[in-house]
Amino acid sequence: MPAAELSDAIGLSGAETRRITSWPENVKGRAVWKVGARSFVVQTNPTATERVLFDTNDAILPSGPAGR
Numbered sequence: 001m002p003a004a005e006l007s008d009a010i011g012l013s014g015a016e017t018r019r020i021t022s023w024p025e026n027v028k029g030r031a032v033w034k035v036g037a038r039s040f041v042v043q044t045n046p047t048a049t050e051r052v053l054f055d056t057n058d059a060i061l062p063s064g065p066a067g068r
Helices: 003-010 014-021 048-054 056-060
Strands: 030-035 038-043
Touching: 003 014, 014 030
Parallel strands: none
Antiparallel strands: 030 038
16 A cells, blocks of 8 residues: 555554654564554564464465465
8 A cells, every 4th residue: 555545544644654654564563553642653572372362464464364
C-alpha cells in the first residue's frame, strides 16, 4: 500500500507516516500506538508464548494460518 493511502486509511500524521515507512521491512514488533491525540513509537518484545498467540503478521500472510 502506498504511504499516502496508508496514512489516510489509518489516520497517521505526516511524521508518523515517514517514521513507519522508513523502517526496514520484516522487522517484527514495531508499531505506532495512537492514544488520543498523541502517538508513541514502540518496539514489542513478546515471549515465545505471546508470539504464538498474538502474531498478527502470520495471520495476514498467505503462508500463515489463514492461508493454509
